[in-house]
Amino acid sequence: MTPAATLLNWYRRNGRNLPWRRTRxxxxxxxxxxxxxxxxxxxxxxxxxxxxxxxxxxxxxxxxxxxxxxxxxxxxxxxxxxxxxxxxxxxxxxxxxxxxxxxxxxxxxxxxxxxxxxxxxxxKKRTLPIDTNIRRVLGRFLFGIPFPELKDDKRILKRTDGFLPRRGHYYDVPQALFDLAAMICTKDPNCARCPLRHTCKAANKFLSGRVNIPKRSTPAPQEHRHEGKKYPDRIYRGRILKLVRETGSVTIENVGKEIDPHYDVKQDHEWVHAMIERLVTDGMIKKKKNKLSL
Ligand code: SF4
Structure with a gap:
């Protein structure tokens, strides 16, 4: 039996029942x-x-x-x-x-x-979407890389044709890989329970305890963070939008202290205004005189 057929058998017994899998x-x-x-x-x-x-x-x-x-x-x-x-x-x-x-x-x-x-x-096309989960399983299975990275996608894609079955439910293979990634081939994988362990190039490395499991398997994304702020700007922009959404209309001068308990008008005024402008440019909110609304 091919690895993909073994995987599909496992998926039929263990796959998650998700509403978007019951539709085309x-x-x-x-x-x-x-x-x-x-x-x-x-x-x-x-x-x-x-x-x-x-x-x-x-x-x-x-x-x-x-x-x-x-x-x-x-x-x-x-x-x-x-x-x-x-x-x-x-x-x-x-x-x-x-x-x-x-x-x-x-x-x-x-x-x-x-x-x-x-x-x-x-x-139902014969193709393989590669996200971080499928990258992790196939990078390990095909090449024995414990923590595959974005740059490994090219190698994985080259082997897709050989991995996907030619007939039958090849379009279920990505769903089966998602479930294997979520349940077994996690950051610290449980290879002893994996249906692919006999042919996986990384199984022995993990089973023998030779792999150090890092705290983070991917580097934290670089996001802009205003000086002295606890979170990246994305979080504060989300708070502005939530404020406008929930209140219907808000006065610009009140935004700073509503989104950040440590708001300091001298230090943060321009930063808050820049975030408001970005939300306006992106079409998320409207600005009329000193009021914001959806
Ligand atoms: S044997 Fe281990 S490393 Fe290989 S696919 Fe299965 S869980 Fe992942």
């Missing part, structure tokens, strides 16, 4: 993929259900205003992704659903991973 609708699959980029699976289930209730189709989403979309995305973070989703829906309502990975990739806001995921899950 590209709209639903895109929504789930974008939500899963930033939020854990268990939390996404509820957001996904609520979103589909609010915007069940491309057309409903295409007709939504910025404010509608930002309200519906509340709690998920990275709000620009929500507006990008709405813009994709507008394009698709006009031009139709893309039919190939290349065509998905041409849409603004869709990267190589998402294009491959849509092709595999919505259109």
């Amino acid at each position: 609708d590209p709209y639903r699959i895109l929504i789930s993929e974008i939500m899963l980029q930033q939020t854990q699976v268990d939390r996404v289930k509820e957001f996904y259900r609520r979103w589909l209730k609010t915007f069940p189709t491309w057309k409903n989403l295409a007709e939504a205003s910025n404010a509608d979309v930002i309200h519906a995305w509340a709690g998920l973070g990275y709000n620009r992704r929500a507006l990008a989703l709405r813009d994709i829906a507008r394009h698709i309502v006009q031009a139709g659903v893309p039919q190939s990975e290349e065509a998905w990739l041409r849409l603004k806001g869709i990267g190589p991973y998402t294009a491959a995921a849509l092709s595999a899950f919505a259109q």
